[in-house]
Amino acid sequence: MKVMFYVQHLLGIGHLARASRIAEAMAAQGMSVTMVTGGLPVPGFPAPGIANLTLPPIVAAEGFSGLVDRDGQPIDDAFRTRRRDALLSAFDQLAPDALLIEAFPFGRRQVRFELLPLLDAAHARPNRPLILSSVRDILQANRKPGRDEETVETLNRFDAVLVHGDPAFARIEESFPLAARIAGKVRYTGLVAPPAPIPAPDRHDITVSAGGGAVGAELIRCAIAARDMLPSDLDWCVLTGPNLPQPEYDAIAAMAGPRLTVERFRKDLAGLMVSARVSVSQAGYNTVCDMLVAGCQSVLVPYASGGETEQSLRADKLAALGLASSLPEDGLTPTAMAAAIRAALARSGQPRLALRLDGAAETARMLSRMAAAR
Helix, strand or coil: CEEEEEECCCCCCHHHHHHHHHHHHHHHCCCEEEEEECCCCECCECCCCCEEEECCCEEECHHHCCEEECCCCECCHHHHHHHHHHHHHHHHHHCCCEEEEECCCCCCHHHHHHHHHHHHHHHHCCCCCEEEEEEECCCCCCCCCCHHHHHHHHHCCCCEEEEECCCCCCCHHHCCCCHHHHHHHEEECCCECCCCCCCCCCCCCEEEECCCCCCCHHHHHHHHHHHHHCCCCCCEEEECCCCCCHHHHHHHHCCCECCEEEECCCCCHHHHHHHCCEEEECCCHHHHHHHHHHCCEEEECCCCHHHCCHHHHHHHHHHHCCCCEECCHHHCCHHHHHHHHHHHHHCCCCCCCCCCCEHHHHHHHHHHHHHHHC
């Protein structure tokens, strides 16, 4: 079974990391998977052994006001045409049995200039592939009138919507107002979490991570400033993320010392969390999955700039269940951070929540079942 998986990451690496984990699971079940990616390259993603076709990279401009190329220049119609033609050529060459499109049409409207022609090409095939939308459990709220209706209309061209979450934690209708109109297409896969982690060889009391790092510098600086208000014998590990600008990384790395380790990225974040007393992070999908698998106490600072709602909803849900403390981004201070960490240190035991965490493998199984049913 040949699968083409389109993934466009624009700011962080969460979309790419989740899709890469799903691609690994599909390959493990014998599928031939090609990921088509359109963002800046990220070392380690997709996973080794997964075929990867790269489009000319684009990223989000400041405040998601538009799209720019790798040099920061706004893309033009000629650039869009090159991307579209490269994507359609890849589709023709791969002739997949299944086409997965990550985020669209709930998100990624910025690249509909190539995704709508891709849907046209898929439907034009005599034996068209399965067409599936792959989305996280909590969606970003649309702020412009008519966008949700447009999403429903576009979904008429999809066979199913794979929601990578557990309905016991979050249901799609909580973040998508017109969910009742697509109810027949929705399939919950469970959360796409890593396997049970092996404890990392190094142990730290406090682990601070900022996801991809593109928007996490303030969280890191605040956490480091909070150290002076907490017991001096605590050992800290700070992961800045691969996308933190080099000057900011250098400034943070200069603070490293005997009880403060600074690194850009660790693939074994969940392994670090297993032995940590407290994890401090944003509330992105992948980091929260690492937290749930590791079962550690957490302080979450959800990214909420530019009207983002997804992380705040996730953090509030986890806080209501007693699994984390949530600090609003706009009120973040070293004093508030220190108080939240102190409270997390005082909580006894490890939090556990009985959620489905095998979403990658279940996605592959669902795909096999849908293909067999056809």
